[in-house]
Amino acid sequence: MVLCVRTKGSSAGDFTHAQHKSAARRGQRLSRADDTHVAGEGTYVRGGFIYSSLVGWLNELKTEEQKVTLTVQTEDSCTVIPTIDAVVTARVTNVNPRFCKCAILSVGTSPLRDVFRGMIRKEDVRATEKDRVEMHKCYRPGDIITARVLSLGDAQSYLLTTAENELGVAMATSEAGVNMVPVSWCKMQCPKTLNEEFRKVAKVQPEYIEYVRS
Amino acid sequence: MAEEIRLAQPKEYYRAFLEKEVRPDDRELGEFRPTVLNIGCVSTAEGSSLVKLGNTTVMCGIKAEVAEPRYGRPTEGYIVPNVELSPLSSPNFRPGPPPEQAQVLSQNMVDFLDTSQCIKLDSLCISSGKLVWVLYIDLVCLDYDGNVMDACTLALMAALKNTSLPVVTVDEDTGDVKTHLSTHSSLSVDSCPVSTTFIVFDNTVLLVDPTREEELLATGAVTVVTEGDNLCSVYKPGGSPLTDEQVEMCVERAFVRGKEATALITDTLCSIDR
Amino acid sequence: MPTDTRRIQGPETSNSPYDFCPTATSDPALLEKQRLDGRDSAQMRPLFLRAGVISQARGSAYIEMNQTKAICAVYGPREVQRREDFSLKGQLTCQFRFATFASQHRRQHQQGNQEKDLSVQMLEALEPAVCLHKYPKSQINVYVTVLQHDGSVLSAGILCASLALASAGVEMYDLVIASSAAMYNDLTISDPTVQEEQAVLSRVGKGSSGMLTVAFMPSINQVSAITSDGGIQFDTLNKTVRTVIDNCQKLYPVLQQTLVKHIEEKKKGISSK
Numbered sequence: 117m118v119l120c121v122r123t124k125g126s127s128a129g130d131f132t133h134a135q136h137k138s139a140a141r142r143g144q145r146l147s148r149a150d151d152t153h154v155a156g157e158g159t160y161v162r163g164g165f166i167y168s169s170l171v172g173w174l175n176e177l178k179t180e181e182q183k184v185t186l187t188v189q190t191e192d193s194c195t196v197i198p199t200i201d202a203v204v205t206a207r208v209t210n211v212n213p214r215f216c217k218c219a220i221l222s223v224g225t226s227p228l229r230d231v232f233r234g235m236i237r238k239e240d241v242r243a244t245e246k247d248r249v250e251m252h253k254c255y256r257p258g259d260i261i262t263a264r265v266l267s268l269g270d271a272q273s274y275l276l277t278t279a280e281n282e283l284g285v286a287m288a289t290s291e292a293g294v295n296m297v298p299v300s301w302c303k304m305q306c307p308k309t310l311n312e313e314f315r316k317v318a319k320v321q322p323e324y325i326e327y328v329r330s
Numbered sequence: 331m332a333e334e335i336r337l338a339q340p341k342e343y344y345r346a347f348l349e350k351e352v353r354p355d356d357r358e359l360g361e362f363r364p365t366v367l368n369i370g371c372v373s374t375a376e377g378s379s380l381v382k383l384g385n386t387t388v389m390c391g392i393k394a395e396v397a398e399p400r401y402g403r404p405t406e407g408y409i410v411p412n413v414e415l416s417p418l419s420s421p422n423f424r425p426g427p428p429p430e431q432a433q434v435l436s437q438n439m440v441d442f443l444d445t446s447q448c449i450k451l452d453s454l455c456i457s458s459g460k461l462v463w464v465l466y467i468d469l470v471c472l473d474y475d476g477n478v479m480d481a482c483t484l485a486l487m488a489a490l491k492n493t494s495l496p497v498v499t500v501d502e503d504t505g506d507v508k509t510h511l512s513t514h515s516s517l518s519v520d521s522c523p524v525s526t527t528f529i530v531f532d533n534t535v536l537l538v539d540p541t542r543e544e545e546l547l548a549t550g551a552v553t554v555v556t557e558g559d560n561l562c563s564v565y566k567p568g569g570s571p572l573t574d575e576q577v578e579m580c581v582e583r584a585f586v587r588g589k590e591a592t593a594l595i596t597d598t599l600c601s602i603d604r
Numbered sequence: 605m606p607t608d609t610r611r612i613q614g615p616e617t618s619n620s621p622y623d624f625c626p627t628a629t630s631d632p633a634l635l636e637k638q639r640l641d642g643r644d645s646a647q648m649r650p651l652f653l654r655a656g657v658i659s660q661a662r663g664s665a666y667i668e669m670n671q672t673k674a675i676c677a678v679y680g681p682r683e684v685q686r687r688e689d690f691s692l693k694g695q696l697t698c699q700f701r702f703a704t705f706a707s708q709h710r711r712q713h714q715q716g717n718q719e720k721d722l723s724v725q726m727l728e729a730l731e732p733a734v735c736l737h738k739y740p741k742s743q744i745n746v747y748v749t750v751l752q753h754d755g756s757v758l759s760a761g762i763l764c765a766s767l768a769l770a771s772a773g774v775e776m777y778d779l780v781i782a783s784s785a786a787m788y789n790d791l792t793i794s795d796p797t798v799q800e801e802q803a804v805l806s807r808v809g810k811g812s813s814g815m816l817t818v819a820f821m822p823s824i825n826q827v828s829a830i831t832s833d834g835g836i837q838f839d840t841l842n843k844t845v846r847t848v849i850d851n852c853q854k855l856y857p858v859l860q861q862t863l864v865k866h867i868e869e870k871k872k873g874i875s876s877k
Contacts (some may be wrong), residue, residue, distance in 0.1 A: 342827075
């Protein structure tokens with residue numbers, strides 16, 4: 117059984133990033149699963165060995181206690197699906213007094229090729245004054261929002277929440293069709309007509325999203 | 331960041347590019363994507379071709395069968411073109427009966443062949459009143475990245491020119507049909523019509539050879555079919571209105587494209603014969 | 605037959621011109637003589653493989669075994685369209701189609717029985733290899749279309765789908781490699797063409813003859829599916845299974861090379877952007 121083939125000197129320039137990487141093939145036996153080797157993402161353990169479950173680049177991450185975590189990554193993390201606690205970007209498609217429906221466009225920074233349906237219930241819109249939420253004053257169809265996945269939901273949609281300051285409407289267009297500017301946590305203003313519209317505005321902080329993702 | 335805007339607000343993303351008269355894929359507004367043509371790639375079909383228009387891929391296979399002619403039209407054969415938008419080609423197509431778009435495209439192919447008269451139905455006659463050819467033309471879309479119409483018409487013409495039929499004879503007395511596999515005859519294709527599709531963006535800007543993304547944002551579309559120096563048809567299914575100048579511009583661009591496409595078919599056929 | 609209003613219709617009945625000439629396909633002497641394409645009985649056809657051929661698909665592949673040509677696209681993991689029960693395990697679907705012009709006789713647009721059978725056989729061969737527990741609530745769709753049929757289509761379809769799934773980045777225990785063989789009495793022919801398949805199947809019932817396809821996962825040394833048609837002696841079948849598994853082992857490096865080439869190309873594509 118051939119162990120993982122490290123890239124040879126000639127082509128090493130193409131492949132070496134920071135750590136040492138080599139092409140790992142699906143089903144390839146990478147290492148013995150013992151005290152010093154841990155199976156990470158893109159690998160699985162079977163019969164005392166770690167195998168690759170993806171075709172991609174092998175990464176060896178040194179952790180404390182002399183352990184090595186083996187992970188296999190593909191070039192584009194294209195098989196993302198929404199997971200619990202992930203921050204997602206979604207477009208609102210449907211609003212009614214009890215909940216709103218949305219189409220999840222990306223998970224973290226990875227855009228999805230196919231949209232997944234999500235749902236935000238009235239009580240998950242914000243953290244305070246939950247009983248006084250009026251859905252149409254929070255979201256309108258077409259808004260781009262950031263939200264967190266609460267649970268896998270039912271057979272149809274994922275359950276999302278925006279009950280955090282940093283979550284809610286990130287982009288919205290006014291009735292005049294112009295991108296609006298947030299003026300408070302619950303209002304946005306149209307730069308053209310100066311009309312104010314109600315929204316559950318997100319306090320978008322890139323660092324925060326970065327932190328949540330890690 | 332650019333990718334995120336493209337996803338969330340595609341219209342604004344495109345506007346920013348089109349203001350500078352360039353498209354996100356580096357093309358000019360009147361520029362076609364690179365066209366690749368492969369003829370005779372499926373040997374089980376009587377005629378076949380594969381067209382790639384950028385990423386868009388369409389394969390055309392022609393199967394010939396024999397049947398009795400229609401009542402009252404003893405010498406006319408049948409041409410049966412169908413476009414299949416396979417679930418392979420795009421996440422939007424699912425297995426099952428053909429979607430509306432495929433039905434429209436199939437009908438477009440019928441109209442395309444009818445108006446250009448590139449194949450005379452009489453030429454498909456084997457024995458008057460007894461037996462005629464049926465050409466089943468199946469166009470399978472393998473990769474849907476916009477402008478399947480132009481890819482289909484090009485594949486259709488290339489496959490027709492490649493079609494060779496075994497010689498079939500009908501015995502005058504007994505009515506027995508016999509096929510001679512050793513001799514083949516090619517189809518007589520009288521002309522080579524070419525279609526050129528434009529979309530209208532924001533009711534004003536015209537883009538030739540749209541990608542899938544551009545088609546989704548379009549406010550209208552127009553297809554011009556030309557044949558050499560003649561105009562065959564202009565097909566504009568609703569959408570935003572165009573001025574006379576704009577339509578004229580489309581027709582002019584279509585003539586240029588028509589010559590390029592005809593030359594491409596001729597060149598490819600020549601390279602196969604060699 | 606009910607008329608299909610969604611397609612352009614031809615005449616009610618039409619016949620293939622090949623019905624009116626003597627056929628050489630089921631010639632009984634075909635198997636005893638040397639193979640038509642000059643191969644040894646154990647020799648497989650050269651394989652041409654390419655991954656990443658469809659821009660819209662998550663993963664895709666194209667396969668050519670001389671005149672057998674197939675293309676495969678993988679979509680997903682995506683939402684299950686029809687309302688079904690909540691499931692923490694992902695779902696895999698396979699659709700196997702022939703293009704209407706793929707064989708000498710024209711095929712219909714609607715999915716036929718043979719296609720349905722092959723779809724199920726392909727699903728059964730691929731399912732054990734996919735880590736479906738990693739994709740809760742989602743569906744992975746595999747679509748295979750045979751563009752030209754010249755024998756061993758099931759193994760071509762499985763190879764192609766396996767490659768497409770890998771290029772899609774779907775987590776799998778191993779690549780599924782499939783290979784076919786035709787048997788007639790003591791004779792075993794690897795990777796038969798359509799003529800050889802027909803010759804063998806036309807003699808089912810007259811002695812031991814039949815077809816066999818095995819799907820195998822080389823690295824974990826497991827067989828995921830065995831399909832056989834016809835009536836075959838137990839010993840012959842056993843022996844042939846071994847031969848076919850050996851053939852699968854031979855194909856494994858070819859697929860791996862294709863995939864490594866594919867991800868290297870992809871990497872270059874991304875870094876050049």
